[in-house]
Amino acid sequence: MTRPINRGHPLKTLVMIGLSIGLAGCSQPIEQHGKDSQMTQPGTTLWRTIDALVQQIPFTKIKVENLLATHLVEKDTSGSPFQNTAFQFYTGGPVTLTDGVIISDVDLRIRHRSGHPGFLVLNVGGNCIHPDEVRAHYGKLKITDYPRGNSLDEATSYSVFPEWGKLSFGFVERNRSCLAYVAFDPRFEADKTAQ
Structure with a gap:
């Protein structure tokens, strides 16, 4: 079941999507950096x-x-x-x-x-x-x-x-x-x- 998008707060939705993308993009390099010296x-x-x-x-x-x-x-x-x-x-x-x-x-x-x-x-x-x-x-x-x-x-x-x-x-x-x-x-x- 999918959740309906709250159309009353488009700015809030965009901010949440942007944060999600930003955090997803940042988490991989941080995790990778910690592993580099032991790869x-x-x-x-x-x-x-x-x-x-x-x-x-x-x-x-x-x-x-x-x-x-x-x-x-x-x-x-x-x-x-x-x-x-x-x-x-x-x-x-x-x-x-x-x-x-x-x-x-x-x-x-x-x-x-x-x-x-x-x-x-x-x-x-x-x-x-x-x-x-x-x-x-x-x-x-x-x-x-x-x-x-x-x-x-x-x-x-x-x-x-x-x-x-x-x-x-x-x-x-x-x-x-x-x-x-x-x-x-x-x-x-x-x-x-x-x-």
């Missing part, structure tokens, strides 16, 4: 994400946001009680990849110095990536950092040294068989010219 990116695995990020060097906030479909906010993640004037810090996430890997945190640091390519760390979880999987993708890895016995959060870092800089894979002591982070440390332009 699964179709066909995007950790390995494809790494390859795509390498293509974005030098890193910028906008490049990383667009590639990972997440919003980065300015936040000093250095842990220092003093304001850091050397770097600009951005953080964001989580991002779920189709291989079940979750980038729980994106940590981007860009030096306030012209030409700096940025430094990027992806903290990962979800499906476990074993050291053998990393070796299968990157071949021989060099140990570049190791735990010193002070904390279960200390990591063993395995690195490769492509032309653009250093790519490291960290495995923390509390779960040594699963990848905890991926770090991108591109060479500074001055470093390239010094060679």
Whole structure:
């Protein structure tokens, strides 16, 4: 059964229709915005994400946001009680990849110095990536950092040294068989010219 339109108040009816359309149009983007940072990116695995990020060097906030479909906010993640004037810090996430890997945190640091390519760390979880999987993708890895016995959060870092800089894979002591982070440390332009 349909309700008859109240012809006595056409302005009221138009206002109600306009509000309904406006609210319906606004609710979808608000709902979508809340889901963006947790959306699964179709066909995007950790390995494809790494390859795509390498293509974005030098890193910028906008490049990383667009590639990972997440919003980065300015936040000093250095842990220092003093304001850091050397770097600009951005953080964001989580991002779920189709291989079940979750980038729980994106940590981007860009030096306030012209030409700096940025430094990027992806903290990962979800499906476990074993050291053998990393070796299968990157071949021989060099140990570049190791735990010193002070904390279960200390990591063993395995690195490769492509032309653009250093790519490291960290495995923390509390779960040594699963990848905890991926770090991108591109060479500074001055470093390239010094060679």
